[in-house]
Amino acid sequence: MQSLGEIEIVRLDRERQKRAVDAVTRAFVDDPMWSCVLPDRAARGTLLRPMWNALASFSRVYGEAWTTSNADGAALWIRPGKTKTTLWMMVRTGFALPRSMIGLPKEARGRFFPMMRFIDGLHKELMPGPHWYLWVLGVDPALQGHGIGRRLLGPVLDGADRDGVPCYLETQTTGNVAFYARSGFEVIREEREPVCGLPIWFLLRPAKTSAGSPPSLEL
Numbered sequence: 001m002q003s004l005g006e007i008e009i010v011r012l013d014r015e016r017q018k019r020a021v022d023a024v025t026r027a028f029v030d031d032p033m034w035s036c037v038l039p040d041r042a043a044r045g046t047l048l049r050p051m052w053n054a055l056a057s058f059s060r061v062y063g064e065a066w067t068t069s070n071a072d073g074a075a076l077w078i079r080p081g082k083t084k085t086t087l088w089m090m091v092r093t094g095f096a097l098p099r100s101m102i103g104l105p106k107e108a109r110g111r112f113f114p115m116m117r118f119i120d121g122l123h124k125e126l127m128p129g130p131h132w133y134l135w136v137l138g139v140d141p142a143l144q145g146h147g148i149g150r151r152l153l154g155p156v157l158d159g160a161d162r163d164g165v166p167c168y169l170e171t172q173t174t175g176n177v178a179f180y181a182r183s184g185f186e187v188i189r190e191e192r193e194p195v196c197g198l199p200i201w202f203l204l205r206p207a208k209t210s211a212g213s214p215p216s217l218e219l
Contacts, residue, residue: 012060026045026140027139037104077133119200137149157184
């Protein structure tokens with residue numbers, strides 16, 4: 001096991017993408033939202049992997065994607081000004097993201113798309129201005145609790161502070177709310193999505209001002 005000081009954070013590249021996506025897939029296999037969308041656990045491990053892969057490729061083009069030198073997980077961000085997906089963005093990334101969604105079983109799509117419309121609608125309402133959007137943060141479950149997630153967030157949080165730009169995300173677990181709070185995020189809205197009735201927390205890390213930036217604490 002690497003110590004926190006030995007963990008090297010690097011940009012996600014093609015060489016590491018497969019291993020990082022595998023780690024993210026394992027990280028989300030028991031996620032409440034995806035358990036609702038795809039109740040079959042074995043199916044989640046197989047059918048969701050193309051989506052994580054598409055999100056990783058999309059983030060490499062329209063945001064920033066970070067992993068460790070061992071590809072133990074990934075932080076996938078969309079940069080300010082690109083958080084509204086357009087047809088051209090889909091064309092440029094080979095329609096990988098919509099294809100991965102259409103690849104879900106019919107029943108899963110019937111749960112997934114209304115859920116996403118609800119989440120996207122609140123995203124637009126809460127964040128009308130430029131912001132970094134954390135699409136995915138996942139670490140291999142076998143390596144969680146060692147500070148990797150915090151380190152993966154670091155490059156974009158540091159850049160957002162330098163540029164005075166807020167960061168935004170959604171999560172479905174109370175443990176994640178506490179995790180992100182230690183990196184300066186605060187809950188700005190709590191709702192229940194309309195499909196499975198799951199709680200969703202909408203979090204903001206305010207832009208740095210002349211008074212200083214939000215605290216970034218050890219996990």
